Amino acid sequence: METTCLRHEVAAGLIGVWIVACAHTGSALSQEPQRAERIAVPPGTVAAAEIDPVRSQRFIAADDLQDFVPWWQEAVQRRMPARQESIGVSQDALLVGALRHSHQIRVFSDLPLIRETAIQEASGEFDWRMFLETRWRDTSDPVGNTLVTGGPDRFRDHIWTGDSGVRRRNIHGGQFSIRQQIGYQDNNSVFFLPNDQGTARLVMNYTQPLLNGRGEVYNTSLIVLAELDTQVANDEFSRQLQSHLLEVTRGYWSLYRERAVLVQRRHFYEEAKKIAEDLRRRQDVDASRSQLLRAEAAAELRYSEILRQETAVRNSEARLRALVNDPELGMTGLEFVPQDSPQRFRVPVSIERSTSLAAENRPELQQTLRQIQAASVRRQMSQHELLPALNLVLESYVAGLRGESNIGRAWADQFAVGEPSYTVGLQYEVPVGNNIARARHRRRQLELRQLQSQLAATLETLNLEVETSVREVETAYAEMQAKYRAMQAGHAEVQYITDRYRALPGDEASAVLFLDNLLLAQDRLAAAEFGFTVAEVTYNLSLVNLKRAEGTLLMSQQVEQVRTQDGHLPSIIVNTQKEIDKGMLTID
DSSP states (O other): OHHHHHHHHHHHHHHHHHHHHHHHHOOOOOSSOOOOOOOOOOTTOOOHHHHOTTTTOOOOOTTOOTTOOOTTHHHHTSOOTTOSOEEEEOHHHHHHHHHHHOHHHHHHHHHHHHHHHHHHHHHGGGSOEEEEEEEEEEEEEEOSOHHHHSSOSEEEEEEEEEEEEEEEEOTTSOEEEEEEEEEEEEESOTTOOSSSEEEEEEEEEEEEESSTTOSHHHHTHHHHHHHHHHHHHHHHHHHHHHHHHHHHHHHHHHHHHHHHHHHHHHHHHHHHHHHHHHHHHTTTTTOOHHHHHHHHHHHHHHHHHHHHHHHHHHHHHHHHHHHHOOGGGOSTTOEEEEOOOOOOSOOOOOHHHHHHHHHHHOHHHHHHHHHHHHHHHHHHHHHHTTSOEEEEEEEEEEEEEESTTOHHHHHHHHHHSSOOEEEEEEEEEOOSSOHHHHHHHHHHHHHHHHHHHHHHHHHHHHHHHHHHHHHHHHHHHHHHHHHHHHHHHHHHHHHHHHHHHHTSOTTSHHHHHHHHHHHHHHHHHHHHHHHHHHHHHHHHHHHHHHHHHHTOHHHHTTEEEEEEEETTEEEEEEEEOSOOOOSOEEOO
16 A cells, blocks of 8 residues: 555655746647557556647747647648538638629628719700600680780681700800790781791700809819819728628638637547546446446537537638638538638737828728718808809890791791890899708708718727727737636646546545546536637638728738729729639549
């Protein structure tokens, strides 16, 4: 009994020395997960290598994780045995696929094109307009005055008129029209001479506003507003495009995380199964029924977690498929195998530099500035509309008249016989109180003030987003280091308890305690590895989110917009100039 106790104390002391040495030197074993050599153990115990096949995980100093490769990464980046078909995906390839195929991006890309049509619509106010009007009127009225017909008791009059020409409003507000009128008239009045009259009249008219409605600035304001609205739509497209690419990136790293957690859960499930199988073999020697039931319960609990995690992986794949819409991603059931590994080196960031980039590149800021420009234009328009209406009216015409329905000679006479008639006049109108214009002007002033406040709020929001994004990068890296150290401690704890457990005969009361401690330590190690996986994914996402906060996400991906024709309609195609192997990779 004394020999056995001495052996236990010596083993525990050696393990403690090994733990302290690893903590101080940061030395590592092999980077690749390897199965430790079997060692001779007393009958009725479990070898530590059979408990934890990754106990040789290489650890490095926590302040430099660039060269650290966790044991599960290789398994994450290869096809899982339970899946029949798989395809390799990378972050850049998914982004390119989304740019080319995403239905949501197509929805976003149509917004500037829709707003752009307002420019043409506003310019159309200055188009020439052709018009044509014709009418026949047949009158039969009783006569109450002999001077109407000179004798007949009913006045019968037959008139046909035709009116055609062009008119246009110019950028100075003036209305110009030229029209040719022709007609035919015949009635039963004895005073109507000559009979069967053919008439022609060429009329020119020009009306120029002198107060309300005058000037190029006022009359082209709707075009300026349409152009600003189109630019706002382009900024909105840029913002939505960055947000969608960020969602695709989140989807990729979510897939990586869920697959890594699945690999981890399967590993710890196998560890619990090994303990249960070993105890089952030793039931007739030194293992108790309670130990076996405890190990089997732990294995079943971990298996239930695997089932839930497999669903999480498939949900991540479905989310990526819905975000990207790339035909190469296939239908439901195809396994997505991530090819990019998380970066674990520190990226230097600066709040001042990121704030400067955001001020230059964030589309939200450009949107607000253009909205302020548009509000200023509307305010100027409303101020102009406070003026009364004062119009100069100019009109001139020439006319011809022939009998016997000779419209052609009447048309020629309008240029050859007589002289032009003309009219010059002024039109003045002002609403009493002018409430409509005054209310509109006040509304425009309030809208401008509101947008100026909105600009200040937008700047504060952007500064807040940049500041928090920079801090998130720094915090995420520090968190990843802390999670790494926790994972180191968890590995050391599992190894220590495993060695103590294997050194105890199974029928001792302390062996039951160490079994519980071993299973709990494995759970803590699983939580630590999960925490590190979440931390490294969070760090990589924080770097991408910082680019979005700076407004440089599209530039970092070298995204460009190309305008093309899709049938008879314009279309915007979004592509990238990065040298990327866009094709998906088939995994053996």
